[in-house]
Amino acid sequence: MTSEVMTNGKKKLDPGRTTGPTLTDLFSNLQRASNLPTTDEELAFLNDLLQSKELNALVNIHNKILTNVDRKSCRFFPIPILSDSMQVLSDVLEVLLSRPAMSPDCKELFLMLQRPHLQGLLCAHDSVAQKDYYPHLPDIPVEEDDSEETVKIVQLVKSNEPLGATIKTDEQTGKIVIARVMHGGAADRSGLIHVGDEVVEVNAISVEGKTPNDVLTILQNSEGTITFKLIPAESKGNVRESKVRVRAHFDYNSCNDPYIPCKEAGLDFKKGDVLHVVCQDDQYWWQARKEGDRHMRAGLIPSRALQEKRIVHERSLVGSEEEENGLCPVSVVPEDGLTCSPKPTPCLIVADTAKNKTKKIIYETAENDDFDRELIATYEEVAKLYPRPGLYRPVALIGPPGVGRNELKRRLIDTDPEKYRTPTPFTSRPIKPGEVDGKEYFFVTREQMEEDIDKGKFIEYGEYKGNLYGTSAENVKDIVSAGHVCVLNPHYQALKILRTPQLKPYIIYIKPPSLEVLKDTRMASHARSTFDVNNSRGFTEDEFKDMIKHAERIEFLYDHFFDETIVNDDLVTAFGKLLAAVNRVETEPLWVPAAWVQ
Numbered sequence: 001m002t003s004e005v006m007t008n009g010k011k012k013l014d015p016g017r018t019t020g021p022t023l024t025d026l027f028s029n030l031q032r033a034s035n036l037p038t039t040d041e042e043l044a045f046l047n048d049l050l051q052s053k054e055l056n057a058l059v060n061i062h063n064k065i066l067t068n069v070d071r072k073s074c075r076f077f078p079i080p081i082l083s084d085s086m087q088v089l090s091d092v093l094e095v096l097l098s099r100p101a102m103s104p105d106c107k108e109l110f111l112m113l114q115r116p117h118l119q120g121l122l123c124a125h126d127s128v129a130q131k132d133y134y135p136h137l138p139d140i141p142v143e144e145d146d147s148e149e150t151v152k153i154v155q156l157v158k159s160n161e162p163l164g165a166t167i168k169t170d171e172q173t174g175k176i177v178i179a180r181v182m183h184g185g186a187a188d189r190s191g192l193i194h195v196g197d198e199v200v201e202v203n204a205i206s207v208e209g210k211t212p213n214d215v216l217t218i219l220q221n222s223e224g225t226i227t228f229k230l231i232p233a234e235s236k237g238n239v240r241e242s243k244v245r246v247r248a249h250f251d252y253n254s255c256n257d258p259y260i261p262c263k264e265a266g267l268d269f270k271k272g273d274v275l276h277v278v279c280q281d282d283q284y285w286w287q288a289r290k291e292g293d294r295h296m297r298a299g300l301i302p303s304r305a306l307q308e309k310r311i312v313h314e315r316s317l318v319g320s321e322e323e324e325n326g327l328c329p330v331s332v333v334p335e336d337g338l339t340c341s342p343k344p345t346p347c348l349i350v351a352d353t354a355k356n357k358t359k360k361i362i363y364e365t366a367e368n369d370d371f372d373r374e375l376i377a378t379y380e381e382v383a384k385l386y387p388r389p390g391l392y393r394p395v396a397l398i399g400p401p402g403v404g405r406n407e408l409k410r411r412l413i414d415t416d417p418e419k420y421r422t423p424t425p426f427t428s429r430p431i432k433p434g435e436v437d438g439k440e441y442f443f444v445t446r447e448q449m450e451e452d453i454d455k456g457k458f459i460e461y462g463e464y465k466g467n468l469y470g471t472s473a474e475n476v477k478d479i480v481s482a483g484h485v486c487v488l489n490p491h492y493q494a495l496k497i498l499r500t501p502q503l504k505p506y507i508i509y510i511k512p513p514s515l516e517v518l519k520d521t522r523m524a525s526h527a528r529s530t531f532d533v534n535n536s537r538g539f540t541e542d543e544f545k546d547m548i549k550h551a552e553r554i555e556f557l558y559d560h561f562f563d564e565t566i567v568n569d570d571l572v573t574a575f576g577k578l579l580a581a582v583n584r585v586e587t588e589p590l591w592v593p594a595a596w597v598q
């Protein structure tokens with residue numbers, strides 16, 4: 001891979017002071033130029049041009065801009081101080097929205113910021129600041145003269161701001177060229193340096209035959225003004241910023257990445273961070289900023305394609321290592337019961353509300369198999385979903401059996417049974433005396449249930465003692481449209497069916513604490529095992545261990561689906577966190593898959 005070097009991190013462009021040209025001076029000079037070796041035709045053309053209304057109007061505008069620029073701040077050009085004022089607006093709206101009560105001033109601001117005219121103005125400001133201009137005009141055709149090469153001179157003065165461009169040796173020509181211009185950096189904002197520009201000289205020193213590092217040394221040793229002599233690239237490339245936001249599903253540290261073309265240009269991030277990807281032009285290296293980060297300059301991150309390749313490679317290494325050790329190469333996480341079966345047979349547990357006990361149903365997971373998952377989670381495109389009054393997102397508690405999802409759900413519903421509801425399950429078992437259809441269960445025939453299962457109407461389903469049980473997606477939608485918060489604790493394999501644009505669930509992973517804490521807390525509260533239908537007894541040591549093994553497996557397979565994780569160590573603390581999470585979902589704009597808000 002070609003390495004790139006960040007051009008001196010302490011230089012900034014000096015656009016220079018331009019005095020307003022006076023056309024009158026030029027015109028009178030032209031009158032005196034009749035003795036120059038030019039044709040009458042050329043003189044007549046210049047004469048007309050200098051007197052033309054259009055040119056005069058343009059020069060007037062130019063001079064007005066120059067005289068109105070803020071001289072106190074020593075700015076020669078009006079450079080935007082930020083390019084994401086719409087983001088600032090939405091942040092302010094969020095802050096205002098989260099206030100329990102609004103003062104009249106806050107209310108006025110809230111209403112003002114929501115006005116389309118103001119938002120339109122800020123959008124236009126951001127577009128100009130990001131140079132997001134339409135239409136994209138083709139480059140002005142230049143009549144080529146083979147005997148001459150166009151050269152541009154760019155002067156830089158020292159500053160603490162990095163230039164935001166990298167250089168490399170062109171593999172074909174061996175020349176030093178600008179490899180990358182970081183979006184929002186000084187070079188990009190100047191509009192004077194472009195990808196592909198050939199560096200000819202730095203401070204009058206020819207760079208011919210030099211390496212990018214040699215050039216960097218010249219730059220580092222230079223003081224004061226630095227002059228670049230560049231041969232412009234044929235095409236200036238597309239400078240428009242993309243608006244894509246992604247959630248990262250892995251940690252990234254550019255210092256540990258041997259392949260990044262320029263470490264100084266890298267952007268580090270953590271799993272779960274939301275990134276604004278501003279440029280995806282390079283197949284392997286995207287440019288991005290962290291969402292909410294006010295820094296204008298973007299950094300390099302591995303593209304989705306590159307990260308996927310890396311993960312596949314890493315897994316193949318782990319797979320072959322395991323094969324060598326006589327272990328199963330199918331998966332890199334501990335399988336249930338440490339078997340290598342690619343088809344575990346998980347338990348679906350349905351609460352029998354009639355008798356307030358739990359039932360276990362073994363179900364075949366042919367279609368809903370773990371291995372049918374999206375294997376490589378890298379980035380997920382996201383967008384903000386604003387809370388809709390009276391239309392709440394369902395909350396799904398996911399976790400290994402026995403971790404406490406039912407307990408947390410029960411406590412949540414108890415706080416306000418009118419607001420928090422859980423869907424009534426369907427069953428094919430015959431109705432018993434005293435039961436009411438639609439209360440404990442919806443009682444339907446086996447044929448009807450099988451047909452609905454085939455049509456994909458159930459979020460989860462299973463069989464117990466010859467009868468089918470299941471939770472229907474329609475039922476969840478009904479609860480939501482009736483203005484309740486639907487609380488679910490489905491089997492983790494139901495996630496893929498549940499996580500749809502129609503249902504928009506907020507997924508909370510209930511994680512067991514360490515084995516020691518798990519044992520201590522459950523024993524202290526005389527917790528009842530959910531693994532034994534007939535006997536109410538405490539958890540066994542093996543059940544605790546299985547719970548943790550199960551949790552590791554769920555995390556490996558599904559953690560990219562989780563909006564939040566709550567460790568269920570101390571029950572009161574965990575429940576407090578659940579209440580806070582549920583409140584957030586109801587009141588705050590949150591990141592969701594982009595497809596959900598389109």
Ligand SMILES: Nc1ncnc2c1ncn2[C@@H]1O[C@H](COP(=O)(O)OP(=O)(O)OP(=O)(O)O)[C@@H](O)[C@H]1O
Nearest residue numbers: 401402403404405406407521525527528530569571
């Ligand atoms: N943090 C905790 N500390 C102590 N006991 C707890 C805690 N959380 C849950 N328990 C207890 O653990 C037992 C199992 O909890 P619960 O039935 O909620 O598990 P579950 O995740 O719903 O499991 P399943 O899916 O198998 O029904 C219950 O007796 C519950 O009161």
